[in-house]
Amino acid sequence: MIQLHDYPLSGNCFKVRFLMDQLDLDYQSTLxxxxxxxxxxxxxxxxxxxxxxxxxxEDNGQTIRDAQAILVYLxxxxxxxxxxFPRDRQxxxxxxxxxxxxxTGSISAARLHDAMFYSLDVAKARARGTKLLRIVDEHLWFTxxxxxxxxxxxxxxxxxxxxCLPYIALAEEGGIDLAPYPSVARWxxxxxxxxxxxxxxxxxxLEMPKETP
Amino acid sequence: MTSYVVALEKDVRPNSIVRSxxxxxPLVIWRGSSGAIHxxxxxxxxxxxxxxxxxxxxxxxxxxxxxxxFDETGLVTLVPALQGRPSEDIRATVYSTALADxxxxxxxxxxxxxxxxxxxxYPVHIAAPIDQVRQQVDTAVDHLTPWGTQETxxxxxxxxxxxxxxxxxxxxxxxxx
Numbered sequence: 001m002i003q004l005h006d007y008p009l010s011g012n013c014f015k016v017r018f019l020m021d022q023l024d025l026d027y028q029s030t031l032x033x034x035x036x037x038x039x040x041x042x043x044x045x046x047x048x049x050x051x052x053x054x055x056x057x058e059d060n061g062q063t064i065r066d067a068q069a070i071l072v073y074l075x076x077x078x079x080x081x082x083x084x085f086p087r088d089r090q091x092x093x094x095x096x097x098x099x100x101x102x103x104t105g106s107i108s109a110a111r112l113h114d115a116m117f118y119s120l121d122v123a124k125a126r127a128r129g130t131k132l133l134r135i136v137d138e139h140l141w142f143t144x145x146x147x148x149x150x151x152x153x154x155x156x157x158x159x160x161x162x163x164c165l166p167y168i169a170l171a172e173e174g175g176i177d178l179a180p181y182p183s184v185a186r187w188x189x190x191x192x193x194x195x196x197x198x199x200x201x202x203x204x205x206l207e208m209p210k211e212t213p
Numbered sequence: 214m215t216s217y218v219v220a221l222e223k224d225v226r227p228n229s230i231v232r233s234x235x236x237x238x239p240l241v242i243w244r245g246s247s248g249a250i251h252x253x254x255x256x257x258x259x260x261x262x263x264x265x266x267x268x269x270x271x272x273x274x275x276x277x278x279x280x281x282x283f284d285e286t287g288l289v290t291l292v293p294a295l296q297g298r299p300s301e302d303i304r305a306t307v308y309s310t311a312l313a314d315x316x317x318x319x320x321x322x323x324x325x326x327x328x329x330x331x332x333x334x335y336p337v338h339i340a341a342p343i344d345q346v347r348q349q350v351d352t353a354v355d356h357l358t359p360w361g362t363q364e365t366x367x368x369x370x371x372x373x374x375x376x377x378x379x380x381x382x383x384x385x386x387x388x389x390x
Contacts, residue, residue, distance in 0.1 A: 179232040179239070182224050189229055 002027040003058040005048065007034040011108060011166030012067035013055040014200045019071055019162055021196045023078045035116040068097040071159040083156045092152045096160035102132055103167040110174030129176050133184060140183035149190050157191065165191050170202045216324050220317040225250050232265045235319050242317065245285040246271040252319040253287060254306035264305065
């Protein structure tokens with residue numbers, strides 16, 4: 001069974017849980033006391049991931065760190081449908097996986113500052129996050145105009161959406177207003193209405209009407 | 214008497230909620246089962262939680278905090294914690310609204326589209342070159358972003374410094390195009 005080093009308030013851990021749920025994988029979460037315990041920086045955890053970051057999975061004797069890398073690993077190893085990481089769209093998908101890292105460095109950083117009192121340049125993080133949100137909003141608007149619902153224009157979501165969703169959805173916890181990005185709002189609504197979607201704290205807990213916007 | 218572009222009409226979809234602004238006033242915008250578009254203050258009269266955090270159930274908008282239901286006129290029809298009918302005094306703050314040129318307009322007075330238009334508070338995407346848009350939307354140049362040569366995006370104003378940066382970026386793009 002897959003072991004996930006997990007933290008419920010981490011958007012990066014959410015990505016991994018979400019994809020494992022979608023793929024009907026059995027997994028066991030080991031909770032790491034990220035805040036206030038800073039257990040991810042403890043000597044014991046640094047042996048698992050020398051970067052001191054979550055999530056990490058252990059599967060078949062392999063230890064894999066980095067949320068985006070884990071998404072690629074899980075989709076490649078276990079997605080029999082081939083829809084989450086389609087072979088012929090990998091370039092586009094990697095582009096969004098790198099974009100997700102930028103979101104972690106900006107919106108997630110602002111959230112760590114506001115919610116967990118991290119010391120960092122929050123104005124800079126918010127400004128960068130705002131710029132990224134506008135890029136996604138413009139991209140999604142033109143994608144919708146061509147009749148598509150997801151970051152990579154296919155009839156179904158891919159790991160590009162999984163990688164980018166959580167820190168965008170949690171932006172307001174970092175003091176970044178989402179109101180100016182209506183295409184992003186519709187994309188989030190579609191994502192949160194996917195089968196087996198389980199919200200993490202900070203995401204809309206209500207069950208929505210099934211018709212998608 | 215100022216009317217504001219608050220959303221693109223086609224962006225206000227059934228079973229969904231749009232957030233916007235009218236000047237400094239936060240708005241919740243939703244389309245009911247009747248097909249009508251409603252523009253309200255984004256604030257629950259009960260505990261001031263954003264109504265836009267709730268859900269659009271078609272016949273009513275439901276608040277996220279205590280599940281109050283608001284019908285399409287803004288009247289509270291159900292308070293789960295209350296037995297019997299809630300008082301008819303309890304209402305959402307409803308704004309006068311109108312549809313014109315594919316936009317949703319709103320005003321805290323009587324809504325008169327295109328007449329003394331306020332700044333758009335919502336990113337509006339228009340399939341027309343920027344020069345045409347500039348003639349049609351009464352707004353400062355720095356709210357407009359060209360997308361290619363045939364599309365334009367009207368974004369809400371940021372802080373002055375950001376606006377200046379945007380403006381020079383837009384000029385650069387115009388020179389390149």
